[in-house]
Amino acid sequence: MLMDFSSMSLEQFHVHFPTEFACVDYLFHTRWPAGFQCPRCSHPQAYVTTTRRLPLYECGHCHFQISLTSGTIMEGSRTELRKWLTALFLVSRKDKGTTAVELSNIIQVTYKTAWLILHKIRSTIHNSDILTPLTGAICVNSAVYGRPYNPTVNKHPKEHLLLIASSLNEDDDSTSLKIKHIIPTNPKVKHISRSDIITFQNEQIDIAAYSIDIVTGFYTPKRLRPLLKFTKQASQWINDTFHGIGAKHLQIYLDEFCFRFNLSSRNLPLFPCLIERCFRLS
Ligand SMILES: [Zn+2]
Numbered sequence: 001m002l003m004d005f006s007s008m009s010l011e012q013f014h015v016h017f018p019t020e021f022a023c024v025d026y027l028f029h030t031r032w033p034a035g036f037q038c039p040r041c042s043h044p045q046a047y048v049t050t051t052r053r054l055p056l057y058e059c060g061h062c063h064f065q066i067s068l069t070s071g072t073i074m075e076g077s078r079t080e081l082r083k084w085l086t087a088l089f090l091v092s093r094k095d096k097g098t099t100a101v102e103l104s105n106i107i108q109v110t111y112k113t114a115w116l117i118l119h120k121i122r123s124t125i126h127n128s129d130i131l132t133p134l135t136g137a138i139c140v141n142s143a144v145y146g147r148p149y150n151p152t153v154n155k156h157p158k159e160h161l162l163l164i165a166s167s168l169n170e171d172d173d174s175t176s177l178k179i180k181h182i183i184p185t186n187p188k189v190k191h192i193s194r195s196d197i198i199t200f201q202n203e204q205i206d207i208a209a210y211s212i213d214i215v216t217g218f219y220t221p222k223r224l225r226p227l228l229k230f231t232k233q234a235s236q237w238i239n240d241t242f243h244g245i246g247a248k249h250l251q252i253y254l255d256e257f258c259f260r261f262n263l264s265s266r267n268l269p270l271f272p273c274l275i276e277r278c279f280r281l282s
Pocket residue numbers: 038039040041042043059060061062063064
């Protein structure tokens with residue numbers, strides 16, 4: 001079982017990662033749990049150059065060179081691994097997450113660097129979401145982010161239309177969520193079109209899904225109430241943590257909410273799962 005750090009304090013986390021070397025060691029074992037393996041020829045031995053900031057591994061057979069962070073979101077970054085791991089830890093804290101302001105204070109980097117680190121982490125979560133379509137019995141519902149109450153058919157400029165979908169288990173509990181920001185053709189009308197629904201279905205739902213129940217009318221009594229609870233939670237979390245988000249970046253924050261929910265519902269630890277995705281290991 002992978003060790004979970006999500007419920008630790010920052011001080012406790014730093015006890016596990018006191019130095020840059022401890023971070024290198026952790027990431028080496030995450031990347032190569034059974035020891036080094038050449039990505040080109042699978043040879044198990046490498047020469048290690050340790051004179052650089054990060055170790056460089058040269059395959060003992062084909063001489064292919066790979067650094068610890070090659071192919072990961074940390075590749076080419078001048079920020080220390082300890083700061084990266086702290087950022088990943090802060091993102092994976094239960095029910096919290098972090099902001100660029102908080103991160104820049106904690107790891108002592110500029111706001112811009114902190115924002116870029118978080119953006120790379122969130123883009124990783126977003127890409128991982130794209131690669132995992134929902135399957136099984138699925139329900140889909142329309143929802144709105146951004147304005148708590150607007151009972152008209154006109155879309156307020158601060159209202160953002162969403163489609164929320166969930167896989168359900170045999171007890172009708174949600175086991176996996178996706179929430180996607182839908183940009184309507186007509187920005188003034190609160191309506192999700194047939195083609196938006198088809199695109200959503202094609203991109204987010206596995207063709208092997210055996211039932212799909214879609215209710216997208218905003219004013220129909222058939223709306224699936226259980227899903228609305230999750231959009232409310234997502235909105236609350238985005239507003240509490242980030243003090244609201246505009247249309248441009250809304251999607252990656254919705255994906256981050258779903259990422260937390262989906263791992264928690266399967267009792268999977270957030271921090272190592274996030275590391276795995278950042279290393280593109282799963
Ligand atoms: Zn090799």
